[in-house]
Amino acid sequence: MCPTERQVFIEHLEHYAKESEYPALDVFICTADPYKEPPIDVVNTALSVMAYDYPIEKLSVYVSDDGGSQLTLFAFMEAASFATHWLPYCKINKMVERCPEAYFASNPSPETDQIKSMYERMRDRVENVVKRGSISHDYIPDQREIEAFSRWTDEFTPQNHPPVIQVLLERGKDKDITGHDMPNLVYISREKRMDSPHHFKAGALNVLLRVSATMTNAPVILTLDSDMYSNDPQTPLRVLCYLLDPSMDPKLGYVQFPQIFHGINKSDIYGGELRHVYQVQLSGMDGLAGPQLIGSGGFFRRKIFFGGPSETPEMNQDRLTSKSIRSKEVLAMAHHVAGCNFENQTKWGTKMGFRYGSLVEDLYTSYQLQCEGWKSINCKPKMPAFLGNSPLNLHGLLNQTTRWSVGLLEIVFCKHNPIIYGVQSINLLSGLGFAYYAFWPFWSVPLTTYAFLPQLALLNSTSIFPKVCILSMVL
Secondary structure, eight states, rough: EEEEEEOOOOOGGTTTOOOGGSSEEEEEEEEEETTOOOOHHHHHHHHHHTEEEEEEEEEEOOETTTTOOOHHHHHHHHHHHHHHHHHHHHHHTTTOOOOHHHHHOOOOOOGGGHHHHHHHHHHHHHHHHHTSSSSGGOOOOOOOHHHHHHOOOOBBBBBBBBOEEEEOOOOTOOTTTTTTTTEEEEEEOOOTTSSSOOOHHHHHHHHHHHHHHHHHHEEEEEEEEEOOOSOOTTHHHHHHHHHHHTSTTTTTEEEEEEOEEESOOOTOOTOOTTIIIIIIIIHHTTTTOOOOOOSSSSSEEEGGGGGTTTTOOGGGTTTTTTTTTTTTHHHHHHHHTSSSTTTTTTTTTBBBOOOOOOOOHHHHHHHHHHHEEEEOEOOOOOOOOOEEOOOOOHHHHHHHHHHHHHHHHHTSSSOOIIIIIHHHHEEEEEEEHHHHTTTTGHHHHHHHHHHHHHHHHHHHHHOOOOOOOOOOOOO
16 A cells, blocks of 8 residues: 655664664574584674674674574584684675675685685585584683583483583673674573473574563664674664654664575575565555564564563663673573573563574564554665575475464464454554464465366366357448
8 A cells, every 4th residue: 555665864863873882682593403404504693793883882793592402502602713814704704795705706816715714614514514513622622611611411402401501702891803892692492391382483492581681781772683784784773763763653662684595596496585575565564554574684672571670670781781791690590580580470472582482583573663653664675685595495485484374373273363463552554564474374275276277178078168259240
């Protein structure tokens, strides 16, 4: 009804805030399986955002490993070391592509040989460890790192283990090769027990919300999938053009970037790019109350996830933000909020954080936030902000479609059905817009019918279309 396209001018940002006045940014990266989501891909995503054109003292990266794999932790220990060379290299050369794998693939210049060989050595070490499935002590020379892996005992399994939180880099303590500060880099694997529901990705994101609140508590949050690396180092500045604009709606809760994929052939026989969603429908929803979340590439105001200081006293940061994130007090609180029993008898997942109740936590959470009155914006710059992977084979596509369909049907049959609750809480068009997504699995019935009916009719010599009659007119 009213599609909206927006444009920002980063050069005008200095009129609203100095660099020292930019809000702090916490980046959440989620991964779950080192074999389905190779750790080196997750590392590339983390390195690309650690190299943002953003004040280092305001940038923190948190990696959620929901598989609790020591292979992923090892990969990020290697990444932390390589980052001390990669970040200054990006800044000195004023590079745009700051994902190492993408940069070296498109820049085979001899000038990159030294830093490229460092990256390839790191990549080989990580891939060799993943291939073996274990970590040799020869790969871990540091005693503190050896102690970190001691938590993986025989009783430690992906579905049954205590919380593991490892600070790999700390701002103000760790320096790059030029002597400048490094951003915070924290590895997190939340506690899991067989008798406690873990709520999939939504549960992992809520743990990241709480752990980051005990450490840095940045007012702005970016969520990314493991394979969705940054393609534009100025992306956070584009977001600030909205968040710091005094003329914007004070109920603006998040800014969503479309997902753009690389490595897909031109024919895209599986429709993995979902152009109708990311290129068309997000702009249409933006003209209403705002676009839905699409799982990755969303910048949030932290406050939209919390019910206020009175409801979560543990999240009060007055006493913690000035302390080292490696201090015993901060780490003790972080382990406490990462426990699987912390959410018992609380509003987490219902009124706070990412919402439980659907496998498509992105759509369900954004739907609930808009029902509460929050607005959103679709930011679609000419240069893609993020590039990621899409299913390249039928098996991957069917797994993804099945998961989406189950999650969407959970929204249809819950008490917050968009046609009833959404239309009343947001507005008519936005409610119907969310209903369009929720009822998407039902399209499989007419599509399947249309796929087989013509062939069956042809085999039985039956016409399924009206006969064409040519009427001759006599003058």
